[in-house]
Amino acid sequence: MLTKFKLTIATLFATLVVATTAHADHHGMKKDIVDVAAGNESFTTLxxxxxxxxxxxxxxxxxPFTVFAPTNEAFAKLPEGTVEMLLLPENKDKLVAILTYHVVSGKVMSADVMKIDMATTVQGQDVKVSTDNGKVMINDAMVISADIKASNGVIHVIDTVIIPE
Incomplete structure (x- = not known):
């Protein structure tokens, strides 16, 4: 059924999300994962x-989906030219694999993340989930902002793009 997928200035982001969510809720609507990401300058590359x-x-x-969303800065850590190469039409399958590796089916909030050590991504491979000194890690990426709610799931912002094997 689900075969494809993907999706800081922490204070600014939290303020923006709270403000847009409050505005959207007031008008009987709520932003989905794509709308939340598109409404924040930290996710233009994503x-x-x-x-x-x-x-x-x-x-x-x-x-619902859980998206581990890399920031623009996370994408900038990739070797030079990688993002541009991935955005080429002939590399679409590779891009889909990377993006779907950042998505888990279901809504996994931070309280739930603390109780697991592995999660299966929509891409099919597992990501390692760990906590160390209060930091939550998804493989080698640190969660820098958690529990950003959307109408169809939740976003956890990460500082590194995670790559499937």
Missing amino acids: VAAVQAADLVDTLKSDG
């Missing part, structure tokens, strides 16, 4: 990648 991979409709669907 949003471009999701568009290039044709995953927008999937991540706008009912879900």
Whole structure:
């Protein structure tokens, strides 16, 4: 059923999410994962990648999904030219694999993350979940902001792009 997927200035991001969520809730609507990401300047690279991979409709669907969302700074840590290479149409399958490796089916809040040591991604491989001195790690990526709610799931912001084997 689910075969494709993906999706800081912590204070600014939290303020923006709270403000847009409050505004959206007041008007009887709530933003989905794509809308939340697209509404924040820290995720322009992620949003471009999701568009290039044709995953927008999937991540706008009912879900629920848990997205470990890398920031622009996380993408910038990749070797020079990697992002541009992945955005080329001929590399779409590789991009889809990377993005879907950042998505878990279901809504996994931070309280739940603390109780698990592994999660199976939509891509099919597992990610390692660990905690150390109050820091939550997804493989080698640190969660820098957690529990950003969307109408179809939750976003946890990470500081590194995680790559499947």
